Amino acid sequence: MRHGSLRRKRRPAARPRLDLLEPWEQAVDEQTARAHILPGVHGFPYRPRSTEDVPDGALGALRRAVGAGDADDLLVLPAHTRPGRLGDSRLQILTPSSVLGFGPGGVALWVGAPALPGVRVALHPQRVAAIETAHILLYARLTIFATDARLNVHYNAVSGHHLHPLVQSLRRRVARTELDMPDAPAPNAGLPYKWRRLLTSDAARLDDGDPVAAVAGALPVPRRSEAAYAAVVLTPRELVVLADPVHADTTGGRHGLDTHAIPRASIEQVRADGPLLRVRVCGADLQLPLGQELSARVVHEFARYLPIAP
Template sequence: MGSADLKNLLVIPSQTRPARPGRSRLQVLTPPSVLGFGPGGVALWVGAPDRPGVQVVICSGQVAAIETVHILLYARLTVLAADARLSVRYNAVAERELQPLVLALRRRVAAAERELPPAPAALAALPYKWRRLLASDAVRLETGEQVAAVAGPLPVPRRAEPAYGAVVLTARELVTLADPVSVERAGGRYGVDTHYIPRDRIETVRADGQGLGVRACGTDIALPLGEDLAHRAVAAFARHVPVAAPAASPDAPH
């Protein structure tokens, strides 16, 4: 992708992992792979026995969103584009090497700055984990940059451990963070799901019954943040992101 420097490569060895996080009976053997970053974008080489070679290439100009998932030692990186999807699972021990590469990709694809609303991150009523996350560089492209945030509890099954999420607007990105709420995942709330979406590529943002829906670069991205948090985020950022018109009720008069 325009760079031959080894520091822009992440080598992921062959590994055995549960078919589903938290379920260890069924195991999947994944072949070795190499993730490469550069000025042109990101590419994935897979050493599959039947067809080794580059499996996915996504140019920087095509990136609609970057998703990261962390649950204890389980981690996954996904890069979304209109006609391609790059997804790779890895041990979270490699996060120290991968995080600078992902940050550099985020900076390349979110180059244009937009105005911010005069709303600071609301931290007081949140658990410590979330106050720390929203005050950290995890949601920022540059250390100390101003952000606006809406945060709160997520809908969870009855008697389940409370979960939280946040929608963060920076000058260059729309960032969402959420506790892992799937009952199939091990590790309780020891993790976070994050989406990074370049603001200048957002076509529409919509709140619906399931959460927040974002369309960017012709790609629809569903963010299951719950109805309340989604509506609060749309109301807070309506003047700074392109909000979709509410869907007409089928019973509404024509």
């Protein structure tokens, strides 16, 4: 076979769908789901006050996996459900109780599956390529991409304030190297108040006082849809993409935010590919649907500070 006829295999897109089914999850009917979950606020994720509030065996396993110190380093997620895959209203996806643990060794997920409880995913900081969050009304998701693995959890957004400081601690461990910054202020003109606030919030910055440079603008949306915006933020340690949830039903407004936090030192290449901004990091391609205009502006504005594809 001639070498010219060989087709180069494309890297998979590192952007999971909201309805991914994990190996420890199962699709069940409503009656089965009710038998496994706690009602009301008792079923919300929480930071345990003491080790007595942690499922048996979880803390010890997470200490061994990533060095989680005590209950303050954990988020307990009681068994919960979400709508069935592909919108099947007859079934719900049941997730058993689980515990996220954070420590010097990264992040790990302990799952209390009845058959075989234990740590199912452990990601070390040097392997983390990107940290993604998706927030749509009361539904939220955290996805952490690594070189050869992925950690994915769904949770009620009401409990987001419990998870946020733990994710921030992971971001600081992952993005430790500071790189050069442009002398460009974050653009505020013409942006809604939500976005002017976000550009200087801890969604974009790891620490107060971190300089930021940003390229912001409107996202492509269907006709007669509410306007949507995104901002690509450069900080000394990260490239952060903030975007309205254009994949959601917006009849009640765009109540939510999608984020990607990418360590700058791990970025291998950035390029605009039509409506996509592609970021190659740790051997995987993140495909960010920012639209042709905004993707091209990002590449142009940050050409001196990111490894832009020729």
